[in-house]
Amino acid sequence: MPAVNGFALEIIERCNYYCKFCIRSSSPLGLHQLSFVELEGRLNILRKYFNNSSFVALTGGEPFLHPQLNMMLNLIGDCGISCSLTTNGSVFSDDYFDSLKRNNIFTIEALAKLFFDKIAQKMINYP
Ligand code: SF4
Numbered sequence: 001m002p003a004v005n006g007f008a009l010e011i012i013e014r015c016n017y018y019c020k021f022c023i024r025s026s027s028p029l030g031l032h033q034l035s036f037v038e039l040e041g042r043l044n045i046l047r048k049y050f051n052n053s054s055f056v057a058l059t060g061g062e063p064f065l066h067p068q069l070n071m072m073l074n075l076i077g078d079c080g081i082s083c084s085l086t087t088n089g090s091v092f093s094d095d096y097f098d099s100l101k102r103n104n105i106f107t108i109e110a111l112a113k114l115f116f117d118k119i120a121q122k123m124i125n126y127p
Helices: 036-049 069-078 094-102 113-125
Strands: 004-010 050-059 082-087 105-110
Touching: 004 036, 036 050, 036 069, 050 069, 069 082, 069 094, 094 113
Parallel strands: 004 050, 050 082, 082 105
Antiparallel strands: none
């Protein structure tokens, strides 16, 4: 059975920005979001294709607007899968540091350098 190195999941359509160049046409009007149960179902299907270097890339919209993001990060971490987050960085909250550290979030890709630097600096200094 072929292994899958990584796959991307759009967990929320909504974004607090409305960029004209957005390839996903995200905006504050986006309604669809993946539920925790739906994510669990997808991981159950996909995990048989995972290998030790497999990862999940969570995207949006803006993932930090998803009300179940912490639970999702914990679930992915419990599956032993690395995870990345693509965010615009503007609504990132310190409340996520514990789950980011605990669940092997290996990269955060922020749209604006200012936000990226702020998050990266906090993560480096986080105990
Ligand atoms: S911040 Fe990203 S997801 Fe949000 S509208 Fe802009 S490009 Fe799209």
